[in-house]
Amino acid sequence: MGIFTMPSLGADMEDGILVEWLKAQGDTVARGDIVAVVETEKGAIEIEIFEDGKIDEILVPEGSKVPVGSPLATILGAGETVVSEIAQHTIQVEAEAPAAPEAAPEIITSRPIMDDVSEVRASPAARLFAKDHNIDLNGIRGTGPSGAIQLCDVENAKPAPPKRGIDLDAMRHAIASAMSRSNREIPHYYLTHRIDVSGAQNWLDAHNAARSPPERILFGALLVKAAALAIRDYPEFNGLYEQGSFRTSQEVHAGIAIAIRGGGLVAPAIQNADQLSLAELMVQMRDLIGRVRRGSFRASELTSSTMTVNSLGDRGVEGVLPIIYPPQVAIIGFGKIIEQPWVIEDEIVPRPILQMTLAADHRVSDGHRGGLLLNAIAEKLDAPESL
Structure with a gap:
């Protein structure tokens, strides 16, 4: 079992933002494959892997700010079937999200949509959009009649992708x-x-x-x-x-x-x-x-x-x-x-x-x-x- 960690990309680097996974859980990888994109002060950097195997489990979601050396994924070698124990522990990462308007409510996107949202007042279009984009309606303040959630409310709640490019x-x-x-x-x-x-x-x-x-x-x-x-x-x-x-x-x-x-x-x-x-x-x-x-x-x-x-x-x-x-x-x-x-x-x-x-x-x-x-x-x- 191998552990794919956040690499150090410079003598002064302390952390980076995992912008994008280019491989999925279960994918086979070979030494030298580009598996992720990390954002640092130097820009968006493609991260290679240095062992052959299969991605057993992705431990860090896209958009997370991760310290150097932190586990990003577990890699199974040839013939290995052991389930990673690292997944049993919580990995502390700091998600980078755009600043919300002052009047906007806190938006929660870290949990899947609840199966039962019958108590949430929302239009059918808003419910469909929330389902397609994995957005929890419970964390959104509606602007419709009696506080009902409308499509525009859910669209505004959709997290913007992390900014790419060089700061x-x-x-x-x-x-x-x-x-x-x-x-x-x-x-x-x-x-x-x-x-x-x-x-x-x-x-x-x-x-x-x-x-x-x-x-x-x-x-x-x-x-x-x-x-x-x-x-x-x-x-x-x-x-x-x-x-x-x-x-x-x-x-x-x-x-x-x-x-x-x-x-x-x-x-x-x-x-x-x-x-x-x-x-x-x-x-x-x-x-x-x-x-x-x-x-x-x-x-x-x-x-x-x-x-x-x-x-x-x-x-x-x-x-x-x-x-x-x-x-x-x-x-x-x-x-x-x-x-x-x-x-x-x-x-x-x-x-x-x-x-x-x-x-x-x-x-x-x-x-x-x-x-x-x-x-x-x-x-x-x-x-x-x-x-």
Whole structure:
């Protein structure tokens, strides 16, 4: 018997609203299936399941506000027929409902319609609507003659679905909390390095020349791939610092900082970024950016990053000093490519120059290793054909 719980979708997340179940009680599920949608400060997030089996019992109704770690459903494995004991206990959840007008009565929707409502004065249309929408007439104040419940009274009592989308104020609060924690708990150090990227640009121009726009690779994909490849040789920058110790990761899951339309920022991960070809990486980046801009992404994309890349070049920023997102220990920032004078063989010539920055955790690494990492990224970008 497995228990499907409310996942933690960020270092500062305490609870979330279960907006929608995408699987029903009795449905068979497999590892990686999307089973529910949860609303957090970051928006509506699709929640995957990480075991095979069958949904034995759904424990939390849609619209409920649930603390991280609380049981949402029980999962039966192959051959299991045991009925969940968790269902015998009450799970405290806070249902989020729209504010009612001041004069409106309290609306009760948590119990099924009573079989005997003969004492309730209501029109036939009101009774039919209440039955179809599982609304208890006993909790509604009627506006008809002698207080009889009319159809409009029941329609007004129907709970509105939870608001979908992104609460920007809440997101700003969540970002501020996470960054405050990062500044308070992580001893940051910063290194910057400027490099000539003319070789990478020339290679990319030639690569894209014979391809249609959907097949072309953007320079940002080269930055992510170069960083992901380089960090494999410097594992102290790739992993998580939790409960007083650092655990390096054998995989490189690159978080990509993405601005959400209207405001806000998230950094969902591209899994095994170092193993993808540039074309595969570009496809995944386009998909991820598109879904994030629509406010739709998955739980695993928010929780699996082992390092983060933040590129603000397309915003016209020459350099960035990023803040580490806990429990990660490193973030690499890239600025705008700018034509600048550069000395080559005793001559001053114009060259496209890129500034990159490493913010790292001094509990795990030092400036010597950080400098080597930045130089390794520069070497990867200087040989783009090998990415």
